[in-house]
Amino acid sequence: MRFSANLGFLWKDRSLPEAIRAAKMAGFDAVECHWPYDVPAAEVAAALGETGLEMLGLNTSRGDVASGENGLSALPGRETDARAAIDEAISYASTIGAANIHVMAGFASGEEAHRCFLANLGYACKAALPHGITILIEPLNHYDAPGYFLSTTEQACMIMEELGAPNLKLMFDCYHVQLMEGNLTNRLKRLLPVTGHVQFASVPDRGPPDGGEVSYSYIFGLLEELGYDAPLGAEYKPVGSTENSLGWMARQLRDA
Structure with a gap:
């Protein structure tokens, strides 16, 4: 069993290059x-090269965070901004060798x-294909992200089937899926063939994975x-230092 540190939550008190070194x-x-995006891609690439770690993925820009945006790609009328965010993500990911880009939908609803x-x-998948990059879509739960366009794995599967792009996959975040749908065992069995990445955190507090309702x-x-x-x-929120939250990984690797 191998694990990836999500540096959006782990070692947030350090710069991204230093967080990469801490994860190693x-x-x-x-x-x-x-x-x-606030960190030059060359600095991130250097830290990855130094440590030998791969950057598995990153997200497209949320948009205007001050006004409450959390992604742009499902917002009618914002197509120009959404595609600029996709281009930015592909450029950054290709520079640092990241394999996946999570295209964030944003707060929206309806057929439009x-x-x-x-x-x-479709634009993202076509643009990412020459770089060998997989596009991911991730359902977010309505407790943490009320009104987010994509909220269930069923909806994600319908979108993937309708688009039919070979490099479009599901981001299966056990935390979000458990809160919205449950039945993780059967959903993983059924959806793993269309899954590009799996994430985890305890439910319902999004803490380290050695507590909460999921084993x-x-x-x-x-x-x-x-x-x-x-x-x-490992996309969870540690309480206190990240180092003090890692007992779960030591136990998992010991018992494997």
Whole structure:
């Protein structure tokens, strides 16, 4: 079992290059991030090269955060901004060797938003294909992100089937899926073939995975049985220092 440190939540008190180095020291096999755009890509690439870690993925820009935006690609009338954000993400990801880009939908609803999201995803998939980059879409729960356009794996699967792009995959975040849909075992069994990345955190507090209502020792074992061997994304919010929250990983690797 291999793990990726999501640096959007872990080591937030450090610069992104320093967080990459901290993840290496802690024993992670890869890293991922949210919005790295304030840090020159060359600095991130240098830290990745130094540590030998792969950056698994990053997100497209949220847009105007001050006004409450959380993604642009399902917002009718914002197509120009959405595609600029996609271009920015592809340029950054290709520079640092990131394999995946999560295209954020944003707060929207209805058929017009659906058509807008499909069109922007089609643009993203076509633009990312020459770079060998996979486009991910991630359902977010309505407790943390009320009004977010994409909220269930069923909706995501319908979008992926309708678009039919070979490099469009599901981001299966166990935290979000458990809160919205539950039944993680059967959903993982059914959806793993269309899944590009798996993330986890405790439910319902989004803390380290050794508490809450989900048995991650079981989930990790299930994923191994299903043949999933890519690093799993630790996207949780530590209480206190990140280092003090990593007992779950030591126990998991010891008991594996």
